[in-house]
Amino acid sequence: MAAQDAHETVLLQEAVDALAIRADGVYVDATFGRGGHSRLILARLGANGRLIALDKDAQAVAAATRIGDARFSVVHASFAELAGVLERLGLEGVDGVLLDLGVSSPQLDDAARGFSFRRDGPLDMRMDTSRGQTAAQWLETASESEIREVIRDYGEERFAKQIAKAIVAARRGAPVVTTGQLAAIVGAAVRTREKHKDPATRTFQAVRIYLNQELAHLSLALPQILELLKPGARLAVISFHSLEDRIVKRFLRDAARADVPIRLPLRERELPQARLRLIGKPVRASAQEIAANPRARSATLRVAERTGV
Ligand SMILES: C[S@@+](CC[C@H](N)C(=O)[O-])C[C@H]1O[C@@H](n2cnc3c(N)ncnc32)[C@H](O)[C@@H]1O
Numbered sequence: 074m075a076a077q078d079a080h081e082t083v084l085l086q087e088a089v090d091a092l093a094i095r096a097d098g099v100y101v102d103a104t105f106g107r108g109g110h111s112r113l114i115l116a117r118l119g120a121n122g123r124l125i126a127l128d129k130d131a132q133a134v135a136a137a138t139r140i141g142d143a144r145f146s147v148v149h150a151s152f153a154e155l156a157g158v159l160e161r162l163g164l165e166g167v168d169g170v171l172l173d174l175g176v177s178s179p180q181l182d183d184a185a186r187g188f189s190f191r192r193d194g195p196l197d198m199r200m201d202t203s204r205g206q207t208a209a210q211w212l213e214t215a216s217e218s219e220i221r222e223v224i225r226d227y228g229e230e231r232f233a234k235q236i237a238k239a240i241v242a243a244r245r246g247a248p249v250v251t252t253g254q255l256a257a258i259v260g261a262a263v264r265t266r267e268k269h270k271d272p273a274t275r276t277f278q279a280v281r282i283y284l285n286q287e288l289a290h291l292s293l294a295l296p297q298i299l300e301l302l303k304p305g306a307r308l309a310v311i312s313f314h315s316l317e318d319r320i321v322k323r324f325l326r327d328a329a330r331a332d333v334p335i336r337l338p339l340r341e342r343e344l345p346q347a348r349l350r351l352i353g354k355p356v357r358a359s360a361q362e363i364a365a366n367p368r369a370r371s372a373t374l375r376v377a378e379r380t381g382v
Pocket residue numbers: 080081082083103104105106107108109110111127128129130133150151152153173174175176177178200290291
């Protein structure tokens with residue numbers, strides 16, 4: 074793998090350990106990236122085990138096809154379509170699912186993908202370049218209030234109003250079509266500076282989350298995964314910012330809570346049972362991993378196991 078095509082896998086051992094791999098089990102790596110987790114899952118599977126990988130990104134899928142292992146298959150799809158993907162493969166249930174959310178290093182490092190404010194390139198930001206509008210197309214037509222809301226809600230940016238205004242003013246002169254242009258507009262509109270943080274960080278995160286519908290796809294995937302997990306099967310999710318972690322945390326908490334109807338005279342065995350059991354506390358990367366890979370700093374791994382109901 075060429076250096077620019079490498080992804081430094083976050084919480085590799087922790088996430089794969091959390092899946093408690095059964096040698097003959099069927100597993101899903103719903104965010105293949107460059108396959109760091111997938112390779113370790115395959116190493117722990119026996120001859121009859123199976124791993125299905127998904128990724129929205131055609132370049133990730135192309136990298137996956139190079140794995141060449143009869144136990145492994147890859148599908149170019151969003152994990153929001155997981156139930157349909159598995160149905161087409163004839164699979165009714167699985168023994169574990171991994172979600173390692175967000176963007177990969179190859180996506181960030183390739184200026185042509187337009188994800189990075191550090192590298193000047195066309196303002197694209199789509200994970201799946203085969204569909205949807207680019208960031209440049211969206212910024213050309215979105216209203217000022219729409220831009221403001223996206224930057225405020227998905228970037229948790231307090232200067233969203235000023236940034237949206239600056240973008241709309243700038244596009245009157247010339248369309249905003251490069252990452253460099255957007256970073257410069259945002260940099261001029263944000264008046265304060267955070268230590269070790271580029272002023273464009275929140276805006277780029279916001280536009281990326283919005284264009285790729287990252288939170289919506291996560292919200293669609295979780296209930297499908299719950300239905301697909303066999304009793305005793307595990308779900309492991311690594312999230313990288315509070316917006317996605319909040320969705321995961323709430324979903325797991327709700328599914329791990331048995332809703333006991335108040336004042337109903339039920340016997341113990343008649344009580345509603347929780348569908349998930351939370352496994353351990355949220356896991357963060359070690360100081361050693363963060364020193365080697367700063368991206369691990371914001372990672373949180375949450376794990377749950379399907380109960381028998
Ligand atoms: C953090 S990387 C995964 C890295 C991988 N675990 C590894 O070790 O190489 C996230 C990957 O998930 C993909 N992705 C993000 N949202 C997705 C979605 N809704 N459906 C499928 N893949 C998605 C991205 O394209 C990216 O390749």
